[in-house]
Amino acid sequence: MQIKVSGRQTDIPDGSSIQQLRLLKNVADNIAVVLNGDIIESEFWKSTMLNPHDEVDLIQFVAGG
Amino acid sequence: MDDKLKIGDVRLDSRLFVGTGKFADYKLIPEVIKASGTQVVTVALRRVDFDIPKENMLEYLSPDVIMMPNTSGARNAEEAVKIARIARAASGSNWVKIEVISDQKYLLPDNFETIKASEILTKEGFVVLPYMSPDLMAAKRMADVGVAAIMPLGAPIGTNRGLKTRELVKVLIAEIDLPIIIDAGIGRPSEAAEAMEMGCAAVLVNTAIATADDPVLMAKAFEQAVEGGRKAYLAGPGVTADLAKASSPLTGFLRNE
Numbered sequence: 001m002q003i004k005v006s007g008r009q010t011d012i013p014d015g016s017s018i019q020q021l022r023l024l025k026n027v028a029d030n031i032a033v034v035l036n037g038d039i040i041e042s043e044f045w046k047s048t049m050l051n052p053h054d055e056v057d058l059i060q061f062v063a064g065g
Numbered sequence: 066m067d068d069k070l071k072i073g074d075v076r077l078d079s080r081l082f083v084g085t086g087k088f089a090d091y092k093l094i095p096e097v098i099k100a101s102g103t104q105v106v107t108v109a110l111r112r113v114d115f116d117i118p119k120e121n122m123l124e125y126l127s128p129d130v131i132m133m134p135n136t137s138g139a140r141n142a143e144e145a146v147k148i149a150r151i152a153r154a155a156s157g158s159n160w161v162k163i164e165v166i167s168d169q170k171y172l173l174p175d176n177f178e179t180i181k182a183s184e185i186l187t188k189e190g191f192v193v194l195p196y197m198s199p200d201l202m203a204a205k206r207m208a209d210v211g212v213a214a215i216m217p218l219g220a221p222i223g224t225n226r227g228l229k230t231r232e233l234v235k236v237l238i239a240e241i242d243l244p245i246i247i248d249a250g251i252g253r254p255s256e257a258a259e260a261m262e263m264g265c266a267a268v269l270v271n272t273a274i275a276t277a278d279d280p281v282l283m284a285k286a287f288e289q290a291v292e293g294g295r296k297a298y299l300a301g302p303g304v305t306a307d308l309a310k311a312s313s314p315l316t317g318f319l320r321n322e
Binding site for chain 2: 005006007008025027028030031032033034039041042057058059060061062063064065
């Protein structure tokens with residue numbers, strides 16, 4: 001199915017969870033996940049299933065002042 | 066001497082906060098943190114970019130330091146609140162530096178939107194440190210909504226121009242019963258020392274360290290300047306005078322007076 005990840009159209013297996021998306025994208029777990037505008041706390045990554053056309057932002061810490 | 070800096074419920078030994086931006090290499094950051102003795106570092110948030118992957122800043126921060134995510138990129142209170150909540154979800158840290166900027170030329174903070182964001186976030190249990198233009202009325206409102214410290218700029222971000230806002234910052238120190246922390250503009254250790262001598266509670270330094278030829282040595286220099294300035298403030302500088310007052314006895318033995 002098609003979803004948008006960090007602004008880009010992405011094809012992922014049907015029925016993927018946020019956790020599976022994170023692993024698929026090879027991103028460490030010290031990030032924040034925003035699904036369709038809502039923050040999903042890490043304890044819910046495994047149980048939150050993605051649907052077609054979802055918009056997911058994976059957000060990480062970078063250097064800043 | 067027990068001279069700790071109290072921010073929220075935390076007591077800090079170091080009065081130097083360090084920003085992590087602009088370093089040529091993330092690998093320098095742990096060395097700079099160590100050399101500076103800092104206990105509070107700022108970080109920013111960005112979307113993971115799969116085209117240009119960046120290392121996660123958290124890999125370079127020891128769990129001993131307090132992470133203070135900033136809300137850079139926010140142009141209004143609503144965006145700052147959103148960024149702060151995301152930062153807490155990613156880090157577990159409830160410290161946040163509110164930074165609301167819609168002026169791209171001077172990067173001056175929007176005090177009005179900053180107050181609005183501060184009010185919402187303090188109610189949500191954040192330890193809020195607002196970056197602001199040094200204005201007494203705005204600082205009073207920030208204090209009223211429960212911020213943990215006030216962070217006025219010394220000069221625009223990244224300019225290394227020093228304590229240009231000196232007179233306005235003095236007013237904040239005199240009138241606001243919260244730590245006043247100079248954020249932005251400090252370019253040299255002497256300027257950090259001056260801020261501390263004036264009675265600032267701490268300084269936040271980034272560009273001056275990150276863009277030095279030897280950032281690790283400069284971090285050490287800032288540590289010593291901040292400590293020196295703080296001690297001078299506690300010691301109470303002597304009064305100034307227009308005319309000379311001799312430091313040595315003038316009792317003459319060369320001639321009879």
